[in-house]
Amino acid sequence: MVGHRSGVTSVVFSPDGRTLATGSMDQTVRLWDLATGRQIADPLEGHAAGVVGVAFGPGGRTLTSWSEDRTARLWNVEATVDPVRFLCRWARGAFTSDRWREEVPAGPAPRPLCPDS
Numbered sequence: 001m002v003g004h005r006s007g008v009t010s011v012v013f014s015p016d017g018r019t020l021a022t023g024s025m026d027q028t029v030r031l032w033d034l035a036t037g038r039q040i041a042d043p044l045e046g047h048a049a050g051v052v053g054v055a056f057g058p059g060g061r062t063l064t065s066w067s068e069d070r071t072a073r074l075w076n077v078e079a080t081v082d083p084v085r086f087l088c089r090w091a092r093g094a095f096t097s098d099r100w101r102e103e104v105p106a107g108p109a110p111r112p113l114c115p116d117s
Contacts, residue, residue: 003030003039010053015060019077023051029065031081041080046073 003022010023019040020032028043029051049068056063056077066072079086091099 023054025050
């Protein structure tokens, strides 16, 4: 897998076995789809030193990372992998077009407002 710019220090499988999380001395955490071998989200950034550990929560919805900077971070995996779906569930499909433009990051292709609702 290509992606980290420095050594990988921690690797963990999600509870469902479909996702791999890696932590690196490049101060990032990355999520990988095991079926395709591709990265499935932007790198998780925020640590000021190398990441030395990663662990999924029991349901796989959260990921914890800890670093040489003596901090730990808790990540919402669903919000990271598919922020649009996460926001739609959070808002229960009640997004107006104006709110959508404010809350949802621009993507490579337009998406319908909360397609699952």
